[in-house]
Amino acid sequence: MFYLEYRPEFFQKIHAFPHFVLVVGYDDNEGKLFLFDCDLPDLQTLSYDNLRLAWQRDEPGYIKKNAVITFSPPEKPLPFNELVRRGLLLKADQMLNPPIRNLGIPGIRKLAEEFLEWETLLSEEDYKLALGLIYKYTKNSIGPMIAWTLINGQIWFIVKILWS
Numbered sequence: 001m002f003y004l005e006y007r008p009e010f011f012q013k014i015h016a017f018p019h020f021v022l023v024v025g026y027d028d029n030e031g032k033l034f035l036f037d038c039d040l041p042d043l044q045t046l047s048y049d050n051l052r053l054a055w056q057r058d059e060p061g062y063i064k065k066n067a068v069i070t071f072s073p074p075e076k077p078l079p080f081n082e083l084v085r086r087g088l089l090l091k092a093d094q095m096l097n098p099p100i101r102n103l104g105i106p107g108i109r110k111l112a113e114e115f116l117e118w119e120t121l122l123s124e125e126d127y128k129l130a131l132g133l134i135y136k137y138t139k140n141s142i143g144p145m146i147a148w149t150l151i152n153g154q155i156w157f158i159v160k161i162l163w164s
Contacts, residue, residue: 003054006037006044014129020069021046 004019005011024043025034031048078086098104119127 002057003050004037004044004046005050006040006046 002010002012002014019038021035021037021044023033023035026032027034032045033048033051035044035046037044077083095104098106101107101110118130122130
């Protein structure tokens, strides 16, 4: 997020991984992309130069340098209920079996174990920044509720309902 000029709170200040955007267009004359960012409701723009810099980052365990994920919608889309069911099952599996222990349920548990040490490990400025970012990005989201539900083992109840 260090290279996302439309995110002033991060731009050339903070690296945060992983972060994905959906590119929906481009303008070669202006050297910019049009994209949707999962955290923002409106269309954003990103310069080709900053895209190049962001792509050159290689963060082991997350995504490889210069990675692009492409997809094409199927000719005949699945019914909405089936899409929701499959999406929730996929997300549950990703939360329970992440590729590295900093993500999903293992990541939440790791955060819970380490969180109490942050105040002594981090500078006062970094500690306040970390708490502020946690608050900012979870205060109005379903994420904390999902995390609490998953940690308390209720994921199997959800999966059982979806498989029914």
